[in-house]
Amino acid sequence: VLNSRMERxxxxxxxxxxGAGLGTFAGxxxxxxxxxxxxxxxxxxxxxVGNAGLGGSLAIIAIATTVxxxxxxxxxxxxxxxxxxxxxxxxxxxxxxxxxxxGAIGVVLFLAQSVSIAFYTIGFAEALASxxxxxxxxxxxxxxxxxxxxxxxxxxxxxxxxxxxxxxVMGLIAAALLSFWIGAIxxxxxxxxxxxxGPGAGAIGFWAVxxxxxxxxxxxxxxxxxxxxxxxxxxxxxxxxFAAVGLSTIVYVSVVALIAGGVPIDSLVDDDGTAMxxxxxxxxxxxxxxxxxxxxxxxxxxxxGPRILQSLAADRLFPFLDSFARGDGPDAxxxxxxxx
Numbered sequence: 001v002l003n004s005r006m007e008r009x010x011x012x013x014x015x016x017x018x019g020a021g022l023g024t025f026a027g028x029x030x031x032x033x034x035x036x037x038x039x040x041x042x043x044x045x046x047x048x049v050g051n052a053g054l055g056g057s058l059a060i061i062a063i064a065t066t067v068x069x070x071x072x073x074x075x076x077x078x079x080x081x082x083x084x085x086x087x088x089x090x091x092x093x094x095x096x097x098x099x100x101x102x103g104a105i106g107v108v109l110f111l112a113q114s115v116s117i118a119f120y121t122i123g124f125a126e127a128l129a130s131x132x133x134x135x136x137x138x139x140x141x142x143x144x145x146x147x148x149x150x151x152x153x154x155x156x157x158x159x160x161x162x163x164x165x166x167x168x169v170m171g172l173i174a175a176a177l178l179s180f181w182i183g184a185i186x187x188x189x190x191x192x193x194x195x196x197x198g199p200g201a202g203a204i205g206f207w208a209v210x211x212x213x214x215x216x217x218x219x220x221x222x223x224x225x226x227x228x229x230x231x232x233x234x235x236x237x238x239x240x241x242f243a244a245v246g247l248s249t250i251v252y253v254s255v256v257a258l259i260a261g262g263v264p265i266d267s268l269v270d271d272d273g274t275a276m277x278x279x280x281x282x283x284x285x286x287x288x289x290x291x292x293x294x295x296x297x298x299x300x301x302x303x304x305g306p307r308i309l310q311s312l313a314a315d316r317l318f319p320f321l322d323s324f325a326r327g328d329g330p331d332a333x334x335x336x337x338x339x340x
Contacts, residue, residue: 014227019275021229021331026163028223029242030232031303034166034296035219036248037173040212042066042290044254046275048213048336051203051269054196054260058253060210064217072245076225084237086228086332087311088304089221094315103317106308113225113305119146120298127290147295155302162303169296176280176289177251183281184258193261200269216252219297220244221296225304228311231332307335313337 021027028195049057051164078092085091089109094102125143129136154162203209255276259268262279273290277283312318312330313325324337 004041019264021231022163022226022236023231024236024240024243026167027159027226028236029243030069030163030166030170030223031226031296031300032220032223032244032286033240033248034169034173034293035222035300036216036244037177037251038216038219038293038297039120039290040216041252041255042176042190042276042293043273044212044216045252046259046268046271046273048209049196049275050261050265050271052206052209053265054256055191056199056209057256057260058207060206060213061249063210064214065245067214068217068220068245068267069242072238072241075241077228079237080234084227084230084233085311086307087314088225088227088308090308091311092224095285099315099317103312103315106115106312107318110309110312111304113301113308116301117148117151117298118296119143120301121151122150123184124291124294124298127287127294131284131287131291147298151295151302152297153336154299155306155338156327156333156335157333159226159303160331162299166296166299168240168300169292169299172285172292173289173296176292177255179280179282180276181254181258184279185263186281187279188261192259192264193257195262196265198265200266202269217245217248219248219300222297222300222304225300225307226290228307255257260340302338306334306340309337309340310334 046327048060050061075317082092083094087094087106090106093105106289120142121144124147125140129140134140154165178214198260220241223244227233227237259275259279263271263275268275277286278288309321309324310327312325313321316322316325324334324340326336327333329334
């Protein structure tokens, strides 16, 4: 019944894998890892260490990772037991809990990812304006608008082209992390590390810090949003998601430990992202990492949000959304949803 309600484009149901889509690395691991290793990693990790201490920071990472791992296990159980098509989180929820639950959550997911595009591009614009020394709110808005248009062009072209852009972003983030790791290891001081176990003076409290950090680990859901563009969703979704969660956990633990051993704990309480730049061999690479992280997160939302709306529209839960079920090209690219 569900399949019969899905609009067919070019002989294929919207959301049905094309058979020539993305693999695990490009389709799930890349968007997930790039969103997890985002703006919070580069601008807020030092703040987390300063306000929670090394012990509290490791506890925060452990709790957050536990939540994401349990969610990933649920995702794996669902993805390996049903025929996964396009729509990501919405599709999985609607096929397990019913269309009513799925529809209610799907609308919110689409709106959240759409709004997050503005959030990420404004962050990108502010970071770029700061690096370039442009102290003007109008310039920030102009840069953000241009960024939205450029990312829109990539999303309009399709997931395959957009994924190639994400590989470039991954290279920039890897270079930023490598520069930080080398510099932080050289600057590591055991006395500073030992003094950092507890929070610094004037800390805001454990759960407030947890609330600031936790959104970082929710990025693994971005890979789920690409379910309709995968060659083998049942295999790629669990493998790519667990790989992204595992690698990102290692990265966060290493960054927390190295910052704790490189910068006095009291100096980190009000850190606004300078800790990683000060420890890196080339601080400018960390700046590029911030720019890349914000753009990659915006790109992931621009790809995932429209696919959720397309799948929701294909199920005809809301008649006024029916026109958004249409896809273009052999991969049923949701251009109408991208435009919205």
